[in-house]
Amino acid sequence: MGLTILFLGPVVITGQSPLPLDAAAAGYPIRGVVGDGTVSNSTTSETARQVLPWFAAGKQALLSGHLPLWNRHSLSGHPLLGYSQSAPFSPFFLSTIFVPLPRQMVAMAALKLFCGLLFGCLLMRREGIGWWVSILGSMIFALSLYEVVFLYYPMTSVTALLPALLYSVSRMLDRAGRASIVLLGLVTAGMMTGGHPESAFHSAIAAVGWLLLEAVAPRHQADWRSVVKATTIAVIVGVLLSSPAWLPVVEQIPKSMRNAETVHTERSGHTPRLEIHATALLLDPNHFGHPSRQNWSHRSNYAELASLYIGLIPLAILMAAVPSRRSARRDRLLIVGWAICLLIAFDWTPIAQLINSTLPFSLVANARLRFVATLLAAVASARYLHRLDRRDLGWLALSTSVVIIGWIVVGQSRVEEQASYLGPAALLGLWVAIALRFVPRFSRISVAAVAIPVFFLELAVLNSSFHPPRDEKLFAPKLPIMGTIRTHSAEAGPFRVVGRNWTLLPDLATHYGLEDIRGVDPLALASYVDILDSTAPRHPRWRHVWLIRDFNQPILDFLNVRYVLTEPGKRAHRRFEHLYSGPDGELFFNPRAQPRFFVPRRLKERDAIDLVDNLAQIGNLGRTALVESIDFGSVRRNAKATITKIEDDGFGRFRLVTIAGAPTLIASSLPNVPGWRLRLNGEPATMEEVNGAFVGFTVPAGHTEVNLHYHPRSFDFGLVLALIGMITLVVVSTSKHD
Numbered sequence: 001m002g003l004t005i006l007f008l009g010p011v012v013i014t015g016q017s018p019l020p021l022d023a024a025a026a027g028y029p030i031r032g033v034v035g036d037g038t039v040s041n042s043t044t045s046e047t048a049r050q051v052l053p054w055f056a057a058g059k060q061a062l063l064s065g066h067l068p069l070w071n072r073h074s075l076s077g078h079p080l081l082g083y084s085q086s087a088p089f090s091p092f093f094l095s096t097i098f099v100p101l102p103r104q105m106v107a108m109a110a111l112k113l114f115c116g117l118l119f120g121c122l123l124m125r126r127e128g129i130g131w132w133v134s135i136l137g138s139m140i141f142a143l144s145l146y147e148v149v150f151l152y153y154p155m156t157s158v159t160a161l162l163p164a165l166l167y168s169v170s171r172m173l174d175r176a177g178r179a180s181i182v183l184l185g186l187v188t189a190g191m192m193t194g195g196h197p198e199s200a201f202h203s204a205i206a207a208v209g210w211l212l213l214e215a216v217a218p219r220h221q222a223d224w225r226s227v228v229k230a231t232t233i234a235v236i237v238g239v240l241l242s243s244p245a246w247l248p249v250v251e252q253i254p255k256s257m258r259n260a261e262t263v264h265t266e267r268s269g270h271t272p273r274l275e276i277h278a279t280a281l282l283l284d285p286n287h288f289g290h291p292s293r294q295n296w297s298h299r300s301n302y303a304e305l306a307s308l309y310i311g312l313i314p315l316a317i318l319m320a321a322v323p324s325r326r327s328a329r330r331d332r333l334l335i336v337g338w339a340i341c342l343l344i345a346f347d348w349t350p351i352a353q354l355i356n357s358t359l360p361f362s363l364v365a366n367a368r369l370r371f372v373a374t375l376l377a378a379v380a381s382a383r384y385l386h387r388l389d390r391r392d393l394g395w396l397a398l399s400t401s402v403v404i405i406g407w408i409v410v411g412q413s414r415v416e417e418q419a420s421y422l423g424p425a426a427l428l429g430l431w432v433a434i435a436l437r438f439v440p441r442f443s444r445i446s447v448a449a450v451a452i453p454v455f456f457l458e459l460a461v462l463n464s465s466f467h468p469p470r471d472e473k474l475f476a477p478k479l480p481i482m483g484t485i486r487t488h489s490a491e492a493g494p495f496r497v498v499g500r501n502w503t504l505l506p507d508l509a510t511h512y513g514l515e516d517i518r519g520v521d522p523l524a525l526a527s528y529v530d531i532l533d534s535t536a537p538r539h540p541r542w543r544h545v546w547l548i549r550d551f552n553q554p555i556l557d558f559l560n561v562r563y564v565l566t567e568p569g570k571r572a573h574r575r576f577e578h579l580y581s582g583p584d585g586e587l588f589f590n591p592r593a594q595p596r597f598f599v600p601r602r603l604k605e606r607d608a609i610d611l612v613d614n615l616a617q618i619g620n621l622g623r624t625a626l627v628e629s630i631d632f633g634s635v636r637r638n639a640k641a642t643i644t645k646i647e648d649d650g651f652g653r654f655r656l657v658t659i660a661g662a663p664t665l666i667a668s669s670l671p672n673v674p675g676w677r678l679r680l681n682g683e684p685a686t687m688e689e690v691n692g693a694f695v696g697f698t699v700p701a702g703h704t705e706v707n708l709h710y711h712p713r714s715f716d717f718g719l720v721l722a723l724i725g726m727i728t729l730v731v732v733s734t735s736k737h738d
Contacts, residue, residue, distance in 0.1 A: 003135075004113045007143060007460055008106065016469035017102050018109075019152055024048040025474045027502040028567045029481050032584030040468045043291045043302050047105070047152040050520045050544075051085065052475075053510035056101055058088030061651055063097070069248070069675075070652025070710045073510040074519030075528065076496060076559055076671055077652075079712070081248040082256075082523050085154040087195025089245040092157045102475050109151045112160035116142030119164035120378065126170045127219065127379060129386040132448035137382030138163070139456060140314050141375045145285055146307035148463040154195035159371040161191050162203050166210050166375070169231070173214050173222045176230035182733050184231065185725075188238025193245040198364040199371070206372045209337060217330035233732070240725025243718035249523065251674050251714040257529045258522040273353075274346035278305055280410045283403065285309035285462060286420045287410060292465050302466075307370050308342070312403055312423035313430050313455055314381035319399035321384040324392060334380035341373035385448060393434070400427060422458040429454030476511035481587050484580040485514065485563055488589065494596045494648040495562035496669075500572065501547050503565050503585060517559050520544040527611060527693035528671045531555060534612045551576065551590075558621035558691070560669045562593040592622075597646055597656055597668045600625035600690075604635045611692035625667045625690045639664040641699065652710030658699045666706070670695040675712030681705055 011018045023045035025034050039045070053073065057080055061068040068088035071080040080086050087093055096107040120138030121131075129137065141147065141163060150156050168184035191200050211231075214222065253259050278298065280287040285306040289295035296302050318335055321327045343352045345367045355361050388396070407424055433450030489495060496515045497504065506518040518532065535555050536548040548556075551564055551573040563579075564572040566586045576588035606614055606626035618624045625638075641660035648654050658666065667690045670676070678685045678697055681704055690696030699706065 003117055003139070003143075003456070004110050007113060007456075007463075008110060009460070009464060011106055011467075011469055012110070014469070015472050017106070017472045017475065018467035018469060019052065019102050019105060019475075020045045020048045021102070021470045021472070021474035024052075024505065024508060025477075027505050028499075029479050029504065029565060029584035030474070030477060030508075032568060032582065033477050033479055034474055040470065041292045041466065043296075044149070044152065044467075046520075048102075049505055050507050051153060052102060052105065053507035054080070054083055054086040055093065055104065056510050058086050058093070059097060059101065059104070062088060064651070066651040067711075067715075069712070069715060071510075072515050072648075072650055072652070073513075074507050074516060075521065075524050076517050076669060077515070077710075078519060078521060078524060078671065079248060079252055079673055079675060079710070081245065081712075081715070082252040082673065083195075083521050084197060084246075084249045084523065085195040087154045087157060087193065087245070089193040089242070090154070090157045090195055091190045091193070092160075102472065105152050108157070112147075112151065112156050113142055116147060116160045116163055119161075119167050120375075123163050123167040123170065124379065124382050126167060126174075127383055129382050130446065130448070132446040132452065133382050133386045136385070136448045136452050136455060137378045139452070139459065140310060140378035140381065141371075143456070143459040143463070144307065144371075144374045144378075145309050145459075145462065146371050146374055148459075149303040149307060149466055151467070155199045155368070157194035158191045158196045158199035158203060159368075161187055161194070162206060162371060162375055165191065165203055165207055168234075169207050169210050170214075172227055172231050172234070173211075173218075174220060176223065176226040178732050178735050181230050181234040181237070182729060184234035185237035185241065185729055185732075188235055189241035189725075192238060192242030197246070197249070198368050201360070201364055202366070202368050202372055205369075206375070209372075213330065213333055213337070217328065217333055219330070233728075237725045237728050237732070240721045240728070243721035243725070244715055245718070247714040247718040247721075248675070248712050251712055252523045255525055255527070255674065256523040257526045260526040274300075274305070274348065278346075279308070281305050281308040282315065283309075283312070283407045283410050284420050284423065290465060292468055304367060307374075309423075310374055310377050311455060311458065312407070312427045313451065314377055316396065316399045316403045316427060316430075317381040317384050318377060319402060320392065320395040321380060324384070324395045326387065326392060327384065331380055331383055334376050334383070338373045338376040338380065341369040341376065345369040345373065388434075388447060396434075400431070403427065422461055426451075426454045426458040479512070479584050480582050481565060481580055481584045482512045482514075484587055488579060489562070492562070493646040494560070494654075495593065496560045497563040497565060498548060498556065498561050500549065500551075500564065500566040500570060502545070503567055506544055517556075517561060518544075518546050525671045525673050525693060530612055531615065531693060534616070551588075554618075554620050554622075555615065557590065557592045558594050558669055560593055560596050562590050564588045564590060594622045594669065595643070595646060596648070596654070596670070597643055597666055598622060599641045599643065599664060600638055600667050602635055603627050603638050603665060606692060615691060621691060625665065625696065626692055627665065627688060627690055627696065641666070654706075654708040656706045656708075658704045658706060660699055660701050660704070662701050663698050665690070665696055665698050667691070668695045670708075673710075675710050675714070677709045677711055679707040679709075682707075 005012055022037055023039045023042050026039050057071045058068040068080050071078050092108045092111050096104050099107045117138045120141050121134045124134035124137040147156055164187045168187050171180040191203055288298040291302045321331050343349055344355055347353055347356055356366055430451045433447040496517050498517050506520050509516040532546055535553055536546040538546055566572055568585055572588040576590055579589050580587035602624040604624050604626055606628050614626055639662040641658050641664035644657045646656045672689045672695045676695055678687050688696045
């Protein structure tokens, strides 16, 4: 824990945040209150603009006593579990839930680092490595550039547990008893609830590879029949325990934007093909500059490339281990595994390209295999350093020379960065530690004990610059424009807002309790995204930002957009009422906004070929609704009805009362994602999709109480499976036979 606190540094004890809050504050309305500023590092801006709001929505639900199923703040309403990366059931999230945001994300980061260091050290110890070398080996992985640049992303809630997963598998090989089953089951469940299925998939590959390693180059003899049986039970238990977290995600996939893109894309995983010159990053992560100093010069993202770097110390050790006669088969296989993971991760070689284009690899971004490669490199280098003696110094000296020469050659075209000298300095520190072994007075001092501080300093400095501290006052500051919305809408029913261009970036409405029609999620409802695409173009780089400029569009009225926010001095449309003007922007009221539920005058048969064209032909979606339950090509009048009130609890539950003279279709602007349940006067009823993407239903004549509740059956099924998993875990843990 001490290493974790030292590594995170001042953000642990100060009022500053390592999150890119300045990126979220760069646009209006926040910009108008906090002032203009320079975004210190936009590379990880998603953590402040997307992940932080997702966590806020999950936290709000759980602390209010509700299940974290529905997020009303984004995409006109969207399944919170459908985001996957919202990860409200992750052990890192649940264990820190009472820490206020954004500090909670720092607390989660500390736990991730601690788990990586602890289980990394235990894994090294299982390899027969001494404590000091085990600590150094665990640092190679837990404090690596990959883990730290993505430290505040949900994916590291999965990747940080990889050492725990391999340690659990190793325990299973040593003794396939109840303790091993419980540990592996809990680790599996933790990874499955972490919010990043791709990393869980790659971790599973790592676990299978580890078992193959043990089969080919075992450390101990194992009873493989017992191992296979116990491992299967543990994995099944973990999958069952985590079912409520991932089954709703699976339910969303068929209707999602990601699935629609996959159908039309040969390789949806988008594994980047790395140019050969980028291998310079193996020697210097700042070879192309650094985003925090605004001098990054490569076309790819720093976070995607710099994680090639594992440090010059482990790189030199790996190079020495390959030719050394004292290297065991296990050592060389670990190094081969490291190389293979990198070849696949960056699409090098025809074989790697074949793998990346083959199911299931073609469905995921295999660049994520870098974290697996890093752990394999950490284990291999720790094993070599543990047995280091005079017979190995020749190969290590040669590899050190090659690394230093390569570093110098790479430096000919290096973007000048002082941090670039940390690698050679740390490698020099390793040789100082080795030299001390030849001094009688210091001969008993471990080489790793001396190397740890210099290597730690290198990683700490490299990574601290990637997450420069920001003032926490930038997080959701009080905004006069938001106060005006709350005052003006005090007696109104549920409504939505939208910003012009970059005003009110998607998902930031969450922090102010507002609902936006825009949002970010690859699992967003595909038909809804098509409708948004018809209203405005997406930004060419930031594909989740719809640059809405034309507010005279009937679709915005239909989507219940009652308020429009713009930059200072910008108008929305002349038909909108101007409510507020200030440094944080302009606020306009849309008097034509449809209620969340309304009664269309006419019903028209939907042409299933082109939804967007159908909607464009209708024009006023408050008068005419597209449905599929009437005869082809026909148009008929809807019966008249009155909706007396609409109640919304904010967590996916609506109650309204209707009075109708005849059966009447009620339309809404709620996206028709799987999971809605309808009751009319307490009785279950069926729903009907309206306008190609939204919830609709028919109420009978007379007085009807309507209850609409988002609660996917996949979640309930997941709870049943989780209960089965829990019972199995209890039975296994209390079994008398080990």
